[in-house]
Amino acid sequence: MVRISIPTLPKAPLVPPSGLSVLPIPQAAAHLASFLEKGKGKTVMLTGAGVSVDSGIRAYRGEKGTYSNPNYKPILFHELVEDSDRGDMFRRRYWARSFLGYPPVRDAQPNPTHIYIAALQHLGLAPKLITQNVDNLHRKAYSLLSPSYKESNILELHGTLAKVHCLKHRHEQKRDSYQEEIARMNPVWDEEAKEAERTGRRPRTNPDGDVELHGVDYRSFSVPPCRICEQEKVDPSMVKPNVVFFGETITPRVRDESLNLIAEASSLLILGTSLATYSAFRLVKSAIELNKPVLMITTGPTRADPFVEKGMEKMDRVAGDVLGKYLDEAVKTSTGQEVEDVKRYLHTGVVKRPPEVEGPRAEG
Ligand SMILES: [Zn+2]
Incomplete structure (x- = not known):
C-alpha cells in the first residue's frame, strides 16, 4: 500500500453520521481520507448503477426508487x-x-468515477470491490491502471454481460x-x-x-x-x-464469497447505489452487525438508510465528486509508481450520459 498524505485538505470537522451531507466537498474528501486511513488498506467497496450512469448505462431505478423507464418490464x-x-x-x-x-x-467506456474507484484499488487503499453492475466497466477501468490486476479483486454480484x-x-x-x-x-x-x-x-x-x-x-x-x-x-x-435475472437468486458461491469479503474487511465504502437488491443490502446489514465502519456516498434515499441510526455514515453526494477531490489532492503530495499510474489516467474517464435522462442523477 502506498503511503498517502494529503496536507492540502482541510481537517474534517466532527459531525454526526447523519450530518455528513452538509459538508462542502473538500471537507467531505477529508472525511473520506480519514475513513480510508483507518481502514488500513482493507476497506471493501460496494458499487451500483449510480457509478455507470455517466457512461450511458441507464439505471433501472431513479431517485425515488421507481424505474427510470416506467414502461420497462424486465424479462423474468x-x-x-x-x-x-x-x-x-x-x-x-x-x-x-x-x-x-x-x-x-x-x-461503453469507464467514466471518471470508475477511474477513481480503480485508483483506490491500484493504490492499495481499497483493493477489493463488490459491484452490482453487469457492464464490465470496473474491469475496463482497473485494467487501464493495472493491466495485470488480480481478477479476483472484483466480485460481480449479479454477473457480467x-x-x-x-x-x-x-x-x-x-x-x-x-x-x-x-x-x-x-x-x-x-x-x-x-x-x-x-x-x-x-x-x-x-x-x-x-x-x-x-x-x-x-x-x-x-x-x-x-x-x-x-x-x-x-x-x-x-x-x-x-x-442474474429478476426473479433469480445469486449462486451460493457468489453469496458466500461476498459475505466473506465483508467479514474480512476492516470497513465498507458504499458508492452510487440505492441498495435496492437484497444481495447487496445483505452485505451492508452484515457489516453493521459485525460492527465495521460503513460510509455510504450516494444521492437519494436508499434501502440501508435506517442503518444511520446504528452508526452508518451517509453522505448524500455524487460519489465521483468526493472521490475526485480526494484523489486530486492525494496524487499531488504522494509518490511511488502506483501514484504515477494513477496520475496518468486520473482524468481520462469518458462522460457520455444516456440522452433521455434529465435532471438529478439516477442511482441503482
Ligand atoms: Zn453447453
Whole structure:
C-alpha cells in the first residue's frame, strides 16, 4: 500500500453520521481520507448503477426508487427458462432484443468515477470491490491502471454481460463470440444491427443490455444453442448471459464469497447505489452487525438508510465528486509508481450520459 498524505485538505470537522451531507466537498474528501486511513488498506467497496450512469448505462431505478423507464418490464428468469412454446418465444424475444442492445454496453467506456474507484484499488487503499453492475466497466477501468490486476479483486454480484453460459452444463464462452454466432444465423437482424451502428440511431438500451422494439415478429429470430454441448455430444442446452435475472437468486458461491469479503474487511465504502437488491443490502446489514465502519456516498434515499441510526455514515453526494477531490489532492503530495499510474489516467474517464435522462442523477 502506498503511503498517502494529503496536507492540502482541510481537517474534517466532527459531525454526526447523519450530518455528513452538509459538508462542502473538500471537507467531505477529508472525511473520506480519514475513513480510508483507518481502514488500513482493507476497506471493501460496494458499487451500483449510480457509478455507470455517466457512461450511458441507464439505471433501472431513479431517485425515488421507481424505474427510470416506467414502461420497462424486465424479462423474468422463470420466463426465460420455461420449457414450453411460451418459453421458446420469450427466449427469441430476449435474444433478439439483447443482440441489438448489447453493442452499446460492449462499447461503453469507464467514466471518471470508475477511474477513481480503480485508483483506490491500484493504490492499495481499497483493493477489493463488490459491484452490482453487469457492464464490465470496473474491469475496463482497473485494467487501464493495472493491466495485470488480480481478477479476483472484483466480485460481480449479479454477473457480467461480457460472458454467456449454457444452463445445463455451465459451458462458458465470451459474449462476443455468441453475438457473432447470432449474426451468422440471423442475417436480417444482423443487417439491422449494422444499420444502427452506421447511423448511430441505436435503440434505447436498458442496463441488462435489453432493448425495446415495437411491432417486430420474433418468430423470425433463431437462438443458437450451446456449441460446446454439440462438440461434447451432450444434451444440448439453452444459453443465457452470465447475469442474474429478476426473479433469480445469486449462486451460493457468489453469496458466500461476498459475505466473506465483508467479514474480512476492516470497513465498507458504499458508492452510487440505492441498495435496492437484497444481495447487496445483505452485505451492508452484515457489516453493521459485525460492527465495521460503513460510509455510504450516494444521492437519494436508499434501502440501508435506517442503518444511520446504528452508526452508518451517509453522505448524500455524487460519489465521483468526493472521490475526485480526494484523489486530486492525494496524487499531488504522494509518490511511488502506483501514484504515477494513477496520475496518468486520473482524468481520462469518458462522460457520455444516456440522452433521455434529465435532471438529478439516477442511482441503482
Ligand atoms: Zn453447453
